[in-house]
Amino acid sequence: MEEEPRIGVFVCHCGLNIGAVVDAKAVAEYAATLPNVIVSVDNKYTCSDPGQEEIKKAVKNESLNRVIVASCSPRMHEPTFRKAVEEVGLNKYLMEMVNIREHVSWVHMQEKEKATEKAKDLVRMAVMRAALLQALPKKEVTILDRALVIGGGVTGINAALDLANQGFKTYLVEKTPAIGGYMAMLDKTFPTLDCSICILAPMMVDAGNHPNIELLTYSEITKVDGFVGNFKVKVKKKPRYVDMDLCNGCGDCGEVCPVRVPNSFDVNLGKRGAAYVPFPQAVPLKYTIDSENCLNFNYGICQTCQKICPKHAIDFNQAEEEIEIDVGTIVVATGFETYNPAPKREYGYGVYNNVITSIEFERIKNAAGPTHGKVLRPSDGKEPLRVGFIQCVGSRDYRVGHEYCSNVCCMISIKQAVQLKEKHPKAEVYIFAIDIRAFGKGFEEIYRRARDMGVVFIKGRAAEVIEDPKTGNLLVSAEDLYVGKQLEIELDMVVLATALLPRADAKELAQTLNISLGQEGFFLEAHPKLRPVDTFTDGIFLAGASAGPKDVPECVAQGKAAASAAACLMARGKIEIEAITADVDNELCIGCELCTLECPYGAIQMIEELNKAEVIEDVCKGCGTCAAACPQFAIFMKHYTDEQILAQVRAALTDVKERPLIVAFTCNWCSYGGADLAGISRYQYPTNARIIRLMCSGRVDPTFVFEAFKLGADGVLVSGCHIGDCHYATGNYRTETRYIAMKHALKQAGIDPRRLRLEWVSASEGEKFASVIREMVEELEQMPALLPKMERT
């Protein structure tokens, strides 16, 4: 674009969110003095209709060709303002946002003057960058009208059914031999005491029979390639050694199987054969032979099942199969797992027979469970008439690293207490709880019902459980706040209300899918309030307890929400994606092939006859790692060009009013988000950092860092996703390699290498981002000033 830049700057007060700390008027007045700025105003709420109207009017009246909005995070309102400028005919890549809320006013609440100066600096950086921005053409991709749902619990079943009912072909992948998940294991559900399997089984059958749903049970996702609308997914189908088409679920094989092993569906309390269905209502009702325990696989003997099967369905030669499916959208509904409370030694789980967990109680109480629905205690098979429930085992507990509340345990224990009281009104039932959380529909009512039935609530965390070895009875110590005294209660059985944890393989799946994990290890939603089922990866959605502990109705709602979000994309059939890709300048390229090695996606190929590199645009994801590596500056990274980034660096270091000054390069996905979260959570840190947003930390060309130091930066921070979590698979490995090399170079140049720092900050680590800046400022303050002469000139 050859025309002269005409820039409009719109500074937002965001009510008092920005206005109470940053002097927005002063920032706007300052912006007016900057080159190419034609219009500069401040607004109460720029995102409001009148605010957007003002932008549009200014673009029309003043023929603006660049718009800068200084307000909240682009992760919040970039789409809003891009749309606004597009409506008046401006290319959306000519709109630039300056984050003066999450990165300024919310994190420097006590330092109004410095915060205003920082806001001015950030606006100046944006103005310099904006002058160099270029319009990019629209890029559209088609969305396949097929979906994948990972996880066959109540969440996944609901998501799959909703997608299938809207006419989308849906693959439902489940790791175990049958769908149903944890809900199939429960006896009754709170607060209404509905029979869990009775309400779930019809849905399971629907999912099993639906013409649009293809069940892939006993299967796992191994690889996911592609992008929104066009995912290529590899699914590993474990061998069942039973022909799915022939097996009619008659159960003859299970009956004759001589092996007895603990059934994991019964949390190992009951037994099953090596040929088994996990539970009678299983969907699909097809047997599985577990090769780990089958005599044929271990000793080459038996084969009784094969002989007896009337349909000749058993095939010991079945092999693992890998299939590839192409889908447009993915719903992740992999659920949770329960905490094993053995590390909480004071409660004696695993040592005392009569200390069990909530889920074990569910199986014992379940008519299809190991005791056929009779509550019997493990030590002697007697019916316990004095039972205690201990709450928050592994939840709200910093000692075991789970700081969160597991949401469902209060209600599970109250429901189980009510079930005990229904059977034996005279049973003595105690619930030891720090406090009872009864926030949902019908929750308070069942809490009242439990008290009316005579359940005793002890307000205080149980301190320890001691067993009387002769009787197997248990002594629970606790302080009851109301009585103000220590108690020792003798009980027949103790149930530990254990925490809900992220699945052990969540991290692995997150890497396969390229989605983020939160601090607790659950999948991270794109926004905790407004985008609860989205991830940062377009086309991949989250639902249910895989994103944090949830009860059944919430899981159902989320399953349906995720299905709806996925359907919205697929129904459109097309979606516009970011046009940020790399481009090679043939004149400059020397054919060194370095970029082809750097690219995590193999998106750069060599044109052999010319000995020049070429970018395959559809495969390029736009991380910019190649551009950072190119020794010839021959790679042109759209929207994040060398010139644009260097303009920001230079602008940050002209007219420096604050020392030590830190230039901070953050990746868009993790660290910029981490800095945003610091703002949202109001973690305060010093004003010294000037953040430059890049798509990936791998984009940080050493040139940017050296330029910053040359111009007098006191410190440079490079921050990206944790190793293994990179949004671009391996971009941050390149960052790390370059970081080490840059440290050496700085040392040789006589610059203290501690001035350059690399930190992995995820989008859920707001506190970490704040403390990194705090530490850096402290460390830099200890060092002698760098290039004092240059500063004066």
Add this chain to the structure above:
Amino acid sequence: MSEGEYKVPIKEPIKTKDLDPDFKYEIADTYLGRHITACFKCGACTGGCPVGILTEIYKPRQIIGEALLGMREKVLTGGELWLCATCYTCEDRCPQKVNITDVIIALRNMAFREGHTPEALIEQARNMVETGWIQKTTASMDKRREELGLSRLPKMAVEDMQKIVKATGFIKYLYKKEDKK
């Protein structure tokens, strides 16, 4: 109170003016007391306290609760602080990682500086500084040891100890002005 008669104890509620809202920060500013504000009053500390089993006067939850509320006077002068056996069971079980035993020690330090230490403990500290033993040794004790064939009690590094208590300023809390040493 005569037999058969029950007197209803009359108590005023605790009023805002009786509370010191800065007390919790004062404690949190000490290294040992730094985690006190994390307490969510679950009572796991008191439930398993071996001292609490013997006497209901000692309840860590109550001390922490009073401290957080700002009942400075009650906490520092009440005397309960000095019953802790420093076994660290509470600290080991606290789900919020409040280092309760350390908090108690922090409170003891504050109480000591303000002169609220039980006289018996001060006496022991004085003995320590003067003889190296918390109990004073007597001639008859030496004699008894000899009769039993036990070795003589070793000589303690009393001079070093005195240097330390003087250098740290600890000594000024041990003696009242009249019995200046």
